[in-house]
Amino acid sequence: MSWLVTGGAGYIGSHVVRALAAEGLEPVVLDDLSSGIEAFVPEGVPFVRGTLLDGDLIANTLEAHGVTGVVHVAGYKYAGVSVQRPLHTYEQNVTGTATLxxxxxxxxxxxxxxxxxxxVYGTPSTDLVTEDTAKSPESPYGESKLIGEWLLRDQGVATGLRHTSLRYFNVVGSGEPNLYDASPHNLFPLVFQALLDGRTPKIFGDDYGTPDGTCVRDYVHVADLAVSHAVAAKKLDAGERLETAYNLGSGAGVSVRQIMDAMAEATGIAFTPEIGPRRPGDPDRIVAEGVLAGRDLDWKMRHTLLEMVSSAWEARRSAE
Known part of the structure; x- marks a missing residue:
């Protein structure tokens, strides 16, 4: 049985491709390489270069490879930039999903x-987010993801589409030494680049209501995330019932200062981060619960923070 992975040449998608293959599913990759890297696609996995806006290409790919299911990872993922590019974000994430x-x-x-x-949650009023937490996205990116979930829901009613949506915060680490996060906006690659350039990373605010005064966020390892995508695909293949949405969360979170300490240890580059002013709108703590995903999708935190940082650093250095 073949599964199409949209965005399968990207950082997260390429890990999903490997997880599907490990579960005996046959992945096929569709990616326009706008942010993906073709070398991330494993040898022997069919690769189709193209956009989700090309319905004929998608249909032909589904037919040519005998595709029975889709893991839809492709999208415009830059929440902050989406505020400046709302129409592009909606085209890629909403129109693209509808076309798919x-x-x-x-x-x-x-x-x-x-x-x-x-x-999709925006800035929640509770510091432990569950699947039932109110949805209040604060960017075109978050809104487009929520609309994507609605599209699946409505298509399920109309056609019997079987679906589930996996929600997560900050994805880090690497499952293989040559698969790295190339995003120009994510914390790990930004800190790594600063260290490689000889600059000192910065913490924005150290007077929050947390144990060490810095913001606490949810960080999960990309390989753990990929496993749950593959488990979800297998369960849909088997006709098992899944929830419409799951949080893939740590349930605990780590602080920015803890991240910086782990960065220094993993890289061997001693530094004391600069402390800058708070950024507007940064809440003290946001962490997601992962109980339902643990029950249904073999979700668990298999990696320590140091392992997350060390694997990400090793993969980033492979790009030099």
Whole structure:
């Protein structure tokens, strides 16, 4: 059985491709390489270069490879930048998802695992987010992910589409030494680049209501995340019932200062981070609960913080 992985040449998608293969599912990658890297696609895995806005290409790919399900990871993922590029964000994430679902319906592909985001919650009023926490996205990116979930829901009612959406916060680490996070906006690559350039990383505010005064956030290892995508795909194949959405969260979180300490230890570059002013809108703590995903999707935190940082650093150095 073949599973199409949209965005399968990207940082998260490439790990999902490997997790599917490890579970005996046959991945096929569709990626426009706008942020993905073709070398991230494993040898022997079919690769189709193209955009989700091309419905004919998607339909032909589904038919040519006998695709029975889709893991939809592709999308424009830069929440902050989406505020300046709302129309582009909606085109890529909403129109693209609708085009994908239309092609799936036309080819009788009736199961999908959707890479959603904790951005659907916005800034929650509680510091432990559950699947029932109110949805209040604060960026076009977060809104587009919530609309994506609605599209799956409505298509499920209309056509019987079997689906689940996986929501997560900060994805870090690497499952293989050559798969790295190339995002220009994420914390880990930004800190690594600063250290490689000889600059001192900065912490924005150290007077929050947390044990060490710095913000606490949810960081999860990309390989752990990929495992749960593959488990969800297998369960949809088996006709098992899944929740419409799951949080892939640590339940605990780590502080920015703890991240910086682990960075110094993993890289061997001693530094004391600069302390800058708070950024507007940064809450003290946001952490997601992962109980439902632990019950249904073999979700667990298999890596320590130091392992997350060390694996990410090793992979980043492979790009030099």
């Amino acid at each position: 679902l239309e092609a799936m319906a036309g080819r009788g592909v009736d199961r999908i695992v959707f890479s959603s985001s904790a951005a």
